Amino acid sequence: MADLITDPNLPDPDGFYAELIRSFEAQGDDAAIRAFSARLILLLANHVGDRAVLSRALAEAARNPAHARG
Amino acid sequence: MIQDRYSLAFRLYPYARSADQDATDPVRHPVVIMGGGPVGVALALDLGLQGIPVVVLDDHEGIGQGSRAICFSKRTLEICDRYGAAGPMLDKGIAWTLGKVFHDDRKVFEFNLLPEDGHRFPAFINLQQPWFEKFLIDRVRQAQAEGAPIALRGRNRVDAVAPRDDHVLLDITTPEGPYRIAADWLIGCDGASSPLRGMLGLGFVGEVFKDSFLIADIRMKADFPTERWFWFEPWFKSGASTLLHRQPDDIWRVDFQIGWDVDRAEELKEDNIRRRLDAMLGDGVGYDIVWSSIYTFQCRRMERFRHGRVLFAGDAAHQVSPFGARGANSGLQDVDNLGWKLGMVIRGRAPEALLDSYHEERAHGADENILHSTRATDFITPKTPISHVFRNAVLDLAERHAFARPLVNSGRLSVPCSYDGLSLTGVDGLGGPDRTRPGSPCPDAPLGDGFLLPRLGGDFVILAIDAEAPETMTQDGVTARRLAVSAAQDPSGALAARYLGAAPGAVYLIRPDQHVVARWAQYDETALRAALRRACAKE
């Protein structure tokens, strides 16, 4: 079973980030953005295809350093 | 009369009457440079050291007060070293390699700029721009004494130009009235608001960033380390982002992002600047404000850098945000690129088409710089709520996870671009390391008890590494000289790793600006001659 990859694994990080932001900004209002996020997450989850990895990713995303320290 | 538009840090070229002002017909010069900023003066050095007569016209009598640029890159130092000006820069400048990124009250991560040995110069030095410029002018004075045909004319303002087929007429105003000269080639190095662009009706379009930044250079005795500290949304709330960076002479650059709709006069009052600084530094830290200003910026470039006999370089040709230190550094790369080409065209050793490659290569460099600087700016100053959410998510994740760190962008610091795939670049017959593929700027490496780059100098060079090659090769009046070296001259192995990879030997053809033209596994006369022709725009 694969572990959640948290080391750099993305080629061209700056280019990817720019495309990500552009795609979100093209969505219009908040409702459209939320729906777009949901579709994107589901697509990527299916691509990952590993239940354990997805659970780990959900747990990691739930951590919030800003709140952790009050 | 000529009014100063800014006050001077160093008055280095006071107005002096030139013989041209008494001539009945306009005196003609091979090269006139409009603007004596870092780019104009460096270009004068490049050409003057080649023995090409050059006149620099600047409307002031010296270097402006106030440090705009503070970070000068390794490549800039390598170029200045070729001009014999890097020594004092390195002596006075402060080398730094460590950067730290903070979000609110937390350190997100730190990065090391050049975790690689075997380079003569550090990745960056911090030096106040006026000192950088002063060291260039000191070198001009020395070169003049040794016979370099460089003239620096202070208080000579260019007010009008008339381009002709094979020259340009310039109308110049001085404290003693106007005069006129002619230039075979006119180089516009007159800065971001280039009057020359205006005189020729040339556009300068691009993206305006709706944010302002308040800079305070402060003198204080503090024991912050020599590192670049960048805060996103700092807890002390002095700006939406804040940068702290050390300069020589106990001076620190503090840069606060303060928003678009600000009352400049109000923000620049000393009390208000101190309010921000005190919140950041804490009570009881004593400092003097040496210089302050508010800047906004745009990312833009001219559509073409060459217009017949007029060429543009530096901020006049392209402008970027300061994040990434790409302004003066890319201007020096323009100079590095233009100097040898103009020299060869003036000497009749290459066709004028070589100057079109200046536009091709440096516009490519400018596009790359604009892209990086735009992305950094978008990250630092998110424009929409969703981009702000993503930006902070990246920062949150980067604290714990290495994967998010390459996404954090507080300015990708300037590195020179490759001319891979452009007109002058030749073949890769070696298939060696990627960083030295044709088009790339040569990385430095240890060589004997010195370094490689100073040995390349400013000519065409056949770099033969554990390979045969003739001592010189001349093709259509252009000579390349051989530099024969062995990987054994660098016990650290860096030379082999950077230039050979798995190959036992290699032959590189290298341009005067130390970019690779082409490379092969061994000497091939026909291929080398073709590459040399190509690099001079003769193919």
Ligand SMILES: Cc1cc2nc3c(=O)[nH]c(=O)nc-3n(C[C@H](O)[C@H](O)[C@H](O)COP(=O)(O)OP(=O)(O)OC[C@H]3O[C@@H](n4cnc5c(N)ncnc54)[C@H](O)[C@@H]3O)c2cc1C
């Ligand atoms: C806040 C800030 C921080 C920066 N930090 C960095 C950094 O860390 N690293 C970096 O590389 N860059 C940095 N830059 C950018 C850097 O300052 C510029 O890129 C650099 O000064 C450009 O040099 P230049 O010679 O092209 O133009 P300029 O320095 O603007 O020089 C133009 C010259 O032309 C003269 N001139 C204008 N009109 C005429 C006329 N009609 N006749 C005669 N002369 C004329 C002017 O007086 C001036 O001397 C920064 C800029 C800012 C604003």
